[in-house]
Amino acid sequence: MSERETAPRRAPAPQRATAVTAEPPWMRRLLIGVALLFLSVFLILPLAVVFAEAFRGGLAVYRAAFADPDARAAIALTVTVAAIAVPLNLVFGIAAAWAVAKFDFPGKSLLITLIDLPFSVSPVVAGLVFVLLFGSQGWLGPWLGGAGIEIIFALPGIVLATVFVTFPFIARELIPLMQDQGNADEEAALTLGASGLRTFLTVTLPNIKWALLYGVLLCNARAMGEFGAVAVVSGHIRGLTNTMPLHVEIMYNEYNLVGAFAMASLLASLALVTLAIKSFLEWRFAGAIASGPAH
């Protein structure tokens, strides 16, 4: 997923501009034009619609949309869910990357495949499995219900579904990077007498911090924006189990377009901030890699 500046930079040589490794200028312009047109229609227009619709009635109407207590409850719930799900997957991501990248053991490629598994499961199916497990007709549902513990149509179910859907994000960012970096830095720290924890904190963590932050951002964006899995387990109880994306759905279905798009614009802003930080990190990344020691 991560994009880096991999195109070799060459000394400017205008006299060789249309050399053998480039297309003629008209062809280049045509290709750039087609690509930009496609991206505008499929990506930029929908984004523009979100903000245009949100502000259609003016700023006052936009702000009124957030005065709704249900809207506020949805925002609070979404933040709560992300605040639980992201740290859980952060700890898992680091543990999984450490085990997979630093050691060799039988079944490693199977483990990597299993870590990726939630990527290829439909979010709706992810919600369904928790209903089957914890729902009133599920395996554990009656027993938990007897104990007064609610999972489905309550916060724990929403957290579980979110954790499932965002499960691989951080591990996915860390594993390839840590595999590339190898074990030499950690071995060096150990020969210098550092403990395992100190080695991790002072040597490994600085080496992976940008990728880690990037993974956390992606994980968070997905956690806050997850719709399908949460829709299945939440029960859509207003003011109680409605997350921001579910609130968008309800407003939209009630033809409260400003309300729907106002909340959508908030989520879209989160996405834009995430992308902006991600691009900044990749720019930093590329710099760090270019000036790093030539291994």
Next chain:
Amino acid sequence: MDIRALGITKEFGRAAALRDVDLEVRSGELMALLGPSGSGKTTLLRVIAGLEQPDAGEIRFGDVDATPIPVRRRGVGFVFQHYALFRHLTVSDNVAFGLRARGRSRRPPPAEIARRVRDLLDLVQLAGYGHRFPSQLSGGQRQRVALARALAVEPKVLLLDEPFGALDARVRKDLRRSLREIHDATGQTTVFVTHDQDEALELADRVAILNGGRVEQVGTPDEVHDAPISAFVMGFVGESTQLPVEVRAGEVWFREARMAVPPQGCAPGPATLFLRPDDLAFCAPQDGWPGQVLMIRRAAGGRRAEVKLAGPGGHLVEIDLREGEAAMARGDIVHLRVRAGRVFPARADAAQSVESRPQSGRVPMP
């Protein structure tokens, strides 16, 4: 502190990297582990450091069995092949890392750490570079930082894995001398791994030659060069060419010519005669074997001729040209006689490995 490896065996998968290796590194000694790729020299170094656990055998530091001691408490300084400098830390912080990693009771106060870092950077001639980051240094400078960092923890033994492998020839030469100087100044027991025989012979007090996971010979540079105990060592250390000979009745015969070389305890039967370039001499036609000069080139500061011997097989030998012989040219017919040489029983693998690169005697990289 003297280091001993006793019966070290280490396997990776099915392949044995080390087979029952015994080695003693004397206190204060600078020892080279020399061998071709895959000979197990780096593995042995990592076993000494505690970065690998041996499958069998024991590592002793003085009287202490170090085998169960984890790497972080073993007190070794390790210089990695690609240095493994922490690139988010400055040069000073890299050097100070080991001191700061100590428990509170053993950690020197910050001022003392700063002083030691300064001293070490002086020692490796990097005074004034403390605030830089590894990425702002040249390869040779990074190597020196890695050395200073390893020395900072006052290790019982300094271990270096291919310390000059990634550097160009000039920097290599400078660093070799400064490693020798630092060793002489600190008296640190030091072991380094190399595949470059010049580096091993020039720098080390003693050289251990490894082949196929075994130690073939341990000795001073002179001993391994002048008194090799196996065909492998003979072929790997120094330059040599070889002739297939036969040992008969206490004499060495090349075809129908008796060589002026004793069989040196070699049993009767097919054998290989190894000749250093100065083991051969030009002579009058009646005293020696005829051959044709194929090529003359510069080698080791002098001139060397490659001569193809007459007769079936067309064996190639090399001979150093002395003063007065400089007029020789390609295509000349010359006569050679053997003044000295060493005979080892013919061994298919050794003969093959040396024959494929007759000009240097080094075993080719796989």
Next chain:
Amino acid sequence: MAPAVRRLRVRAPSAIPGFGIALGYTLAYLGLVVLLPLSALVFKTAGLGWAGFAAIAGDPRILAALRTSFGVAFAAAVVASLFGLLIAWVLTRYRFPGRRLVDAAVDLPFALPTAVAGIALATLYAPNGWAGGVLAPWGIKVAFTPLGIFVALVFVALPFAVRTVQPLIGEIDRELEEAAATLGATRSRTVLRVILPPLLPGVLTGFVLAFARAVGEYGSVIFVAGNLPFVSEIAPLLIVIKLEEFDYAGATAVATLMLLISFSALLAINLLESWSRRRFGHV
């Protein structure tokens, strides 16, 4: 002995600490969060029995939904892969103003919540929307038709297609192109015979990833699809509908069918990757 080779050979009793706790935690968490819930699905399906499963799976409405889901997802993944290759090429090879911004925008569908994308696309392509209004005079209806599903799935699939091939294009050794030119090849021949073949595995991998993602997509589709049974109803929606009717058996059967197909896709990715590693040395 190359460091890479040695690293692969480092075994459990390694000098690096923390193997037991890291692997133990990984397996426990994986088991609790992913494998245990998924096994609930497997057991529920097994509980249906073969006959029961076949009876539900044979329902024409379910078959129609699966056909719609997989058919439209396939078409969307094909289009996304072709344009993804073009976009990746343009972003990697050409310098133009705003390139970095455009590059960042490619990830928008990763980051934008699907429900937001869904209502935006529905509004955009409605007959009175910006794009829908342009297309309406031509008799083209997008919103509330299978074409709407297609547009939504291209949206979610696009980043997978671009990001899979983009690094491969960056890694192309320009000497290969120069070599082709010195051998007298035209530029188009160089592109077709030298540049594209090594990219093919990457394009295929991107296609499978895009397809797998598109098949399971729910949020962005339901707003724009119209959700007419037998016409524009997708399989994930059918699962939700079955659940709302408390038809757990039906929901489970549809989910199992989808999972089986998704896992086949995952297997195909792994086979593709190992094939291309053998063939080209890297993915």
